[in-house]
Amino acid sequence: MPLYDFTLGHLGGQSSFQRPRVEAPDLDQAVQEAMAWAKNTRRLESVSSDMSNWPLVVKAGDATGDHAVGALLFEMKDVRSD
Numbered sequence: 001m002p003l004y005d006f007t008l009g010h011l012g013g014q015s016s017f018q019r020p021r022v023e024a025p026d027l028d029q030a031v032q033e034a035m036a037w038a039k040n041t042r043r044l045e046s047v048s049s050d051m052s053n054w055p056l057v058v059k060a061g062d063a064t065g066d067h068a069v070g071a072l073l074f075e076m077k078d079v080r081s082d
Contacts, residue, residue, distance in 0.1 A: 003061030004030040005070075008038045008079065010046075010054050017041050021061050031074050034058050043081035053078040 004027075006019040019037055024030035038056045046054070058074035060067040067073065 001025055002030075002064055004034070004073070005059045005061045006034045006037060007057045007059070008041055008054055009057070010052065015045065017045070027058075027073055030058055034074070035076075035079065038079040039081045042079055046081070055079070 001023040002025075003021045004024055006022060007016060008018075009016040019034075022030065022033060024033055034056060038054070042054050056074075056076045056079045057072065060069055060071040060073055063069050
């Protein structure tokens, strides 16, 4: 299974959160996993008054026939917790 690296960056401060080397059968599944992780992380790590953007990035965690290691595969400008 391909590996993916997730990064959730908190642009309003110095914090960023990483979850490297996540296995998923394809990019769609990786993005679903990344979104669930990012929403949960934001819910746990932010304060209720925080209105800053928390961008999410999914990169290739290993080389495949289609992508080099570190290739940007998905980006979302802001993840909001549910």
